[in-house]
Amino acid sequence: MAFNTGLSGLRAAAVDLDVTGNNIANASTVGFKGSKVQFGDLYASGFLSAGTNPIGDGVNVQDVKQSFGQGNISFTDGGLDMAISGDGFFVLNNGGETRYSRAGQFTIDKDGFVVNNQSMRVQGYTADGDGNLSGIRGDLEIATDNLSPRRTTNLSSELNLDSRESVLESRVRDVGPLDFGDINGEQFSIAYSDGTPGYSVDLSGSETARQLADKLTAAPGLSASATTSATLPLSNGDIDLAGGSFEFSLKVNNAPLQLDTSNVKSLDDLSAAINDSNDTAISAAIVTNDAGERQLRIRHNQGENLDINYTGLSTPMSEKGSVNVTGDRTIASVTAADGSSGEEFATQYNQSPIRITNEFNPADQRTYNHATSTSIFDSLGNSHELTQFFVKEPSPGNGVGVSEWSVYLQIDGEMVAGTDTTPITARFNQDGALQSVDGDANGEIVVSDWVPKDENGLPNGADGPPLPGADVVTPIPDPPQTSAFVVNLGGTTQYGAAFGVDDQRQNGYTTGRLSGLDVSGEGVLFARYTNGQSKALGQVALAAFSNTDGLSPVGDTSWVETFESGQPVIGRPDTGTLGSIEASSVEESNVDLSAELVNLIIAQRNYQANAKTIETSDAVTQTVINLR
Structure with missing residues (x-):
């Protein structure tokens, strides 16, 4: 015993x-x-x-x-290492056999599947191409191919337009052509209505109309251009080629212009020879005078002196051109220094009518109040710069309770959405909230005339605008078939505060390569790409048992289901009684x-x-x- x-x-x-x-x-x-x-x-x-x-x-x-x-959780450098904090087991596919484990040392095999050290595939919930998780459970797979580009179909801009901005209207006096001889050698005094000190223009010593224009342009508030034009009393009958005696010469500021007149047989041939010269500022054209006679007109668009000589003309024909002057709203008056010799310019300027203009020019910051730019993408993933310009307009009606702004859209330097001819009108109510954009209460602008182009200004092969007459439905349905997209200004306000961009989001991106993986506390695997995008590739599944002690260990730090353990309850991490996932961590023994x-x-x-x-x-x- x-x-x-x-x-x-x-x-x-x-x-x-x-x-x-x-x-x-x-x-x-x-x-x-x-x-x-x-x-x-x-x-x-x-x-x-x-x-x-x-x-x-x-x-x-x-x-x-x-x-x-629970074992201690320690951090690792493995991007796919996972630890379960709480109840649950990882679900593994061992060649068709289902195993359960708490060991979260995972990696990617040659086929892109997430596996453990024994090449068992990790089970989870798969995602579609857009990163939407499904309820279908299967082997988790990491797609290592490039992320395809996505064209922009919606741009949402949340801005504040400063209600304190003034209307950018310009009061301009346009003075007609002034002959070189009428203003050359004179001095003019310019007075300003905004308190700017006066300015004196000395036009003495000028030899050409261009020099006069440069001196006038140097004065604050004045802008001048010069043109020299000469009309020759010359007809085809004056060109005698029978004896080869026709000769023609043209000098620009005493510098001979190189012309090939060897094949000139008519007035049209002579005009073509002048236009073929290497001086791009020179142009020639056939005009008809009041008597119905065809004549040759020669013009220098920068106002240099022209000296012309041809067979039959006793003395060279000389022209010194004329000057066109424009002044903006700051100028009050222009007077000649001696009160007599410069009277024509002073009189014409002061008597010319004032023209009020607010002509938008994207290259001139003085013609718009605010601007903001962002990148958008075409169907090939090429980036383009979209700029929105905002110009305050006079309030409609009596100006009480409503304000208006003009909106212009430009992509890569070209106006779109028809704003090259007609601006878009954004209207705000008395509270500064957006009322409508061209009558649309949602604040949507449909851009349906954009042709994506390359850096040389040529179409780059991406999808273009819809066919003429085709309706553009908003929001743009997937998959998009054209370059049409929507600019949404619904979140734009007009308050008495500085202009600011609160948020600007667009849904397009260029192509991207896989740069890294992240795992969330819910076990969602996120792929990070070089284009700044991220996408869910799947979600780890966890299993829990009513009797954990009934599991049967089978080695490799894994267990299998038994009759005593009961059937597994499989779900997403951090739901129900299932624990959460700690990324880049493992659970120690x-x-x-x-x-x-x-x-x-x-x-x-x-x-x-x-x-x-x-x-x-x-x-x-x-x-x-x-x-x-």
């Missing part, structure tokens, strides 16, 4: 040593769960009776139970190494004690045998 009791104790102590040794061996195994041996005593008993004083028959190993308590070392001593003591029982029983038996 004692032999059997001691032997059972040795067996039990040996199992305890095995389990403790296994725990110690896996103290650094990621996701490992430590085990403990559960013992039960044995008693001899008869049928339907255990006796009044039963004697124990030793010990029995009833179960080796794993502890599924939950083995307490100090406790295991102490338990090792205890198991060793138990083994020695049970061996002593057998030794004592042997000594007693030997004593009986030795009786004489």
Whole structure:
């Protein structure tokens, strides 16, 4: 009896040593769960009776139970390493067999699937091409190909237009052509109505109309241009080529113009020869005078002196040109210095009618109040710069309770949405809120005339505008078929504050290469691309069991379902009783190494004690045998 009791104790102590040794061996195994041996005593008993004083028959190993308590979470450098904080197991596909594990050391195999160290594929919820997660569970796959470009179909601008801005109207006096001789050598005094100090223009010493124009342009508030035009009393009959005696020469500021007149047989040939010269400022054209006679007109568009000589003309024909002057709203008056010789210019300027204009020019910052730019993309992923210009207009009606702004749109320097001819009108109410944009209460501007072009100004092969007469439905349906897109100003306001861009978002992007992976607390795998975009590729699935202790360990730090564990409840991380995901982390073994070392001593003591029982029983038996 004692032999059997001691032997059972040795067996039990040996199992305890095995389990403790296994725990110690896996103290650094990621996701490992430590085990403990559960013992039960044995008693001899008869049928339907255990006796009044039963004697124990030793010990029995009833179960080796794993502890599924949470292990410490440590951070790693692995982008796909994951740790479960809370309840749940990763679901793994081992060649068709489903396994469950807490070890989250994952990587990508050659086929792009997320796998563990034993090439088991991680199960999760897949995503479509746009990154929308589905409820379909399968092997998680990381697509490593480039992200296709997406054309811009919507641009949302939230701006504040400064209501304190003034209307940029210009009051301009246009003075007709002034002959070179009328103003050359004179001095003029210019007075300004805005308090700017007066300015004196000295036109003496000027040899050409261009020099006069440059001096006038240098005066604040004046702009001048010069043109020299000469009309020759010359007809085809004056060109005699029979004896080869026709000659023609043209000088610009005494510099001969190189002309090829060898093939000139008519007035049209002479005009063509002048236009073919290397001086682009010179042009010639055939005009008809009041008598119906065809004549040759020569013009220099920069106002240089022209000297013309041809066969039959006794003296060279000389022209010094004329000057056109424009002044803006700051000028009050112009007077000649001596009150007489410059009277024509002063009189014409002061008597010319004032013209009010607000002509928009994207190259002139003085013609718009605000502007903002952003990038948009065509169907090939090429980036283009869209600029929005805002010009304050006089308030309609009596100006009470409503304000208006003109909106111009430009892409890569070309006006779009028809704003090259007619601006878009944005109207605001008395509270500064947007009322409508060209009558649209939603504030939408449909751009349907954009042709994407390359840096040379030629169509780049991307989708162009819709066909003439085709309706553009908003929002633009997917997949888009044209370059049409919507600019939404619905969030734009007009308050008494500085102009500012609160938000500006567009939904297009260029092509991108995979640059990295991120994992969220819900186990969503996000791919990051070089174009700044990110897209969900899938979501890790977790499984929970009603009886975790019923799982059967099968090695490789994994378990399989059993009848005792019950069927798994599979769901998304951080939902229900399932734990959350810690990215770039792993769950360490939950083995307490100090406790295991102490338990090792205890198991060793138990083994020695049970061996002593057998030794004592042997000594007693030997004593009986030795009786004489």
